[in-house]
Amino acid sequence: MDREHHFHPFTDHTAMHPGGTHLIVRGEGCYLQGEEGRLLDGLAGLWCVNVGYGRKEIIEAVARQMKELSFYPSFFNSTTEPAVRLADRLGRMAPGNLNFAVFSNSGSEANETALKVVRQYQILKGRPNRMKILTREFAYHGVTLATASMTGLASCQTPFGLPLPGFLHAPAPYAYAAGREKDAEAYGQECVVATRKLIEKEGPDTIGAMFLEPIQGAGGVIMPPPGYMTAMRKLAREYEILFVADEVITAFGRMGAWFASELWSLEPDLMILAKGLTSGYIPMGATMVSQPVVDELLKGGYFAHGFTYTGHPVAAAAGLANLDIIEKEKLVERVRDKVGPYFQKKLRELAGHPAVGEVRGMGLIGAMELVPRGGRKDLKPGMNLGIVGAAKVRKEGVIVRGIRDLLAFAPPLVISESEIDEMFGAVRRGIDQLWS
Numbered sequence: 429m430d431r432e433h434h435f436h437p438f439t440d441h442t443a444m445h446p447g448g449t450h451l452i453v454r455g456e457g458c459y460l461q462g463e464e465g466r467l468l469d470g471l472a473g474l475w476c477v478n479v480g481y482g483r484k485e486i487i488e489a490v491a492r493q494m495k496e497l498s499f500y501p502s503f504f505n506s507t508t509e510p511a512v513r514l515a516d517r518l519g520r521m522a523p524g525n526l527n528f529a530v531f532s533n534s535g536s537e538a539n540e541t542a543l544k545v546v547r548q549y550q551i552l553k554g555r556p557n558r559m560k561i562l563t564r565e566f567a568y569h570g571v572t573l574a575t576a577s578m579t580g581l582a583s584c585q586t587p588f589g590l591p592l593p594g595f596l597h598a599p600a601p602y603a604y605a606a607g608r609e610k611d612a613e614a615y616g617q618e619c620v621v622a623t624r625k626l627i628e629k630e631g632p633d634t635i636g637a638m639f640l641e642p643i644q645g646a647g648g649v650i651m652p653p654p655g656y657m658t659a660m661r662k663l664a665r666e667y668e669i670l671f672v673a674d675e676v677i678t679a680f681g682r683m684g685a686w687f688a689s690e691l692w693s694l695e696p697d698l699m700i701l702a703k704g705l706t707s708g709y710i711p712m713g714a715t716m717v718s719q720p721v722v723d724e725l726l727k728g729g730y731f732a733h734g735f736t737y738t739g740h741p742v743a744a745a746a747g748l749a750n751l752d753i754i755e756k757e758k759l760v761e762r763v764r765d766k767v768g769p770y771f772q773k774k775l776r777e778l779a780g781h782p783a784v785g786e787v788r789g790m791g792l793i794g795a796m797e798l799v800p801r802g803g804r805k806d807l808k809p810g811m812n813l814g815i816v817g818a819a820k821v822r823k824e825g826v827i828v829r830g831i832r833d834l835l836a837f838a839p840p841l842v843i844s845e846s847e848i849d850e851m852f853g854a855v856r857r858g859i860d861q862l863w864s
């Protein structure tokens with residue numbers, strides 16, 4: 429049935445079907461039950477199941493809300509109580525003056541919504557020429573036509589004739605890929621200079637916003653070198669370009685902070701949330717908008733944007749129950765003080781393995797660059813050692829993500845130290861077999 433009728437996202441169908449599809453049937457805590465057996469989920473679904481699988485509190489909150497009111501929109505002067513409560517909660521907890529939430533159903537939709545907010549804001553400000561959007565190479569912002577254009581990965585663009593015009597890509601501070609990991613800080617500053625040059629070349633008065641993931645996740649867990657994020661924030665202010673932090677992966681505790689923006693005092697003008705907002709129990713995204721931007725939008729009167737399911741009461745109920753768990757179990761502090769440092773220590777213990785070129789990460793996110801037997805100089809495009817490595821680690825009972833030549837890790841925040849040991853034990857056994 430799967431082969432005949434189900435076209436999977438981000439999948440090579442021809443390659444998948446001879447080996448068979450992985451069917452996952454059950455989840456509890458950090459573990460999944462699949463047809464191939466029990467698996468430790470080192471990627472929290474898709475960087476999203478922050479509170480782990482099977483949480484009764486969320487399941488019961490969702491069931492309660494469904495019994496009470498399964499759906500009503502927030503269009504045309506109406507709304508529902510969970511949507512109001514979640515907007516209030518996010519408005520209070522988000523950094524700086526990000527006081528308002530515009531809800532949606534995914535990270536892509538939350539970014540798409542941000543693009544509409546940015547465009548309307550610039551038009552109302554009397555700057556209709558500021559329609560270009562600046563992002564970075566290796567960025568991942570989603571899959572709609574506009575958000576795929578913001579994404580900085582050829583694999584997401586070339587098949588669809590993207591990017592659309594008006595989307596600019598500055599260099600990513602990916603020091604390892606540039607062979608500059610020994611002077612990453614200087615490389616980061618060179619990226620800032622290159623971004624400034626790009627802005628000057630295009631004309632600052634043509635650029636509406638700069639979208640940045642504080643840590644570039646799907647592009648390969650790229651860590652900003654010291655000084656880089658604050659310099660990019662300064663650059664946006666200097667040129668009056670709105671600064672949008674895409675925190676779809678980094679928000680809700682993964683970095684040991686509620687929001688990664690807090691780590692660099694970024695005070696974004698807009699912030700993008702999804703994934704960890706509901707821990708994936710029900711789809712939901714949110715675009716947080718700062719007070720000055722909202723004040724400008726209010727001058728426009730009618731806000732002609734929204735999806736049928738914007739502020740869905742069941743998703744909002746899941747979000748509220750999810751935030752209750754993160755608060756009650758102090759998961760943010762747990763990542764910051766306990767499991768985050770332990771995870772990073774175990775990751776770094778593998779740095780000396782002959783198949784490893786670099787490890788990096790922070791909190792409960794990490795990456796491991798893999799190299800062939802002859803070393804880094806023998807790396808060739810298309811080797812995809814990360815994909816090969818992830819398949820070997822999976823055979824050892826742990827799911828990790830393979831991206832090009834690297835492994836990416838982002839387990840649920842409820843992971844224990846012994847589960848971290850289990851995870852890196854499987855990673856070690858997997859990469860031991862990489863060259864065989």
Ligand SMILES: Cc1ncc(COP(=O)(O)O)c(C=O)c1O
Pocket residue numbers: 533534535536537539568569570571641645646674675676677702703
């Ligand atoms: C930073 C970032 N932004 C946006 C998205 C897109 O989110 P979605 O897949 O929910 O549309 C992702 C998904 O991985 C992401 O990591």
